[in-house]
Amino acid sequence: MLSRDDLIGVLMAINQIKNNCFTITHEHLLKLIASLVAIHIDILCLSEENTSQTRLSDIGQSIASSAHGLKNILNNMDGGTYIVERGVAVKNMETVNKGWDILKRNSQRMREIVLDMLLFSRPRKPEYQPSDINKICWDIYELVRENATNRMIGFELDFDDRLKLVCIDPKGIYRCVLNLVSNAIDACSKSGGVIKIFTKCLENKGLQIKKSFQNITELLRSNPE
Secondary structure (H helix, E strand, O other): OEEOOEEOOOOOOOOOOOOOOOOHHHHHHHHHHHHHHHHHHHHHHHHHHHHHHHHHHHHHHHHHHHHHHHHHHHHHHHHHHHHHHHHHHHOOHHHHHHHHHHHHHHHHHHHHHHHHHHOOOOOOOOOOEEEEHHHHHHHHHHHHHHHHHHOOEEEEEEOOOOOOEEEEOHHHHHHHHHHHHHHHHHHHOOOOEEEEEEEEEOOOOOEEEEEEEEEHHHHHHHOOO
């Protein structure tokens, strides 16, 4: 059995009928069967190879996404560390506790990402539960606020009070919004700016989370005076 001029197997035919030899027709039929089996084996090998390549590509994308999330968390932990150090310097335990809370929450987020990477063979499924989307956005704001302030970046928050508990995957939404806000901070980090976070209850009972940002250059252009 040949596949692309490579021998991948042998088809053996045994004649158990005495005094009866294989004919030319039998020989052609056996060659045809061998060719079909070789094609089938080749297709299976290509399918396995493609699955393996797809798997490697998925792993690469997962690692890249996780690395981006870890970078954002580490940036926020820097802000928490700064708050703790500032509180210790002035012996203000309220400030220390605030910074420590930021460190603990980000440490837990980091742990979840690492566990997802270790369990990649069983991709994480969304865990839907009633959640307060406004609180999620507020928690993200509290985590990144210190880091943003140090880069001369302000925030505008506009949360729709009509939004009650909604059934979502809070961990997935948290990571998504955190990545978007962290990207906005990076985009404004050189010259400062303003990041706006909005939530809105839609008429079709859906919800909308919207993020926008303006760096200082854009603000000056829109307000030349």
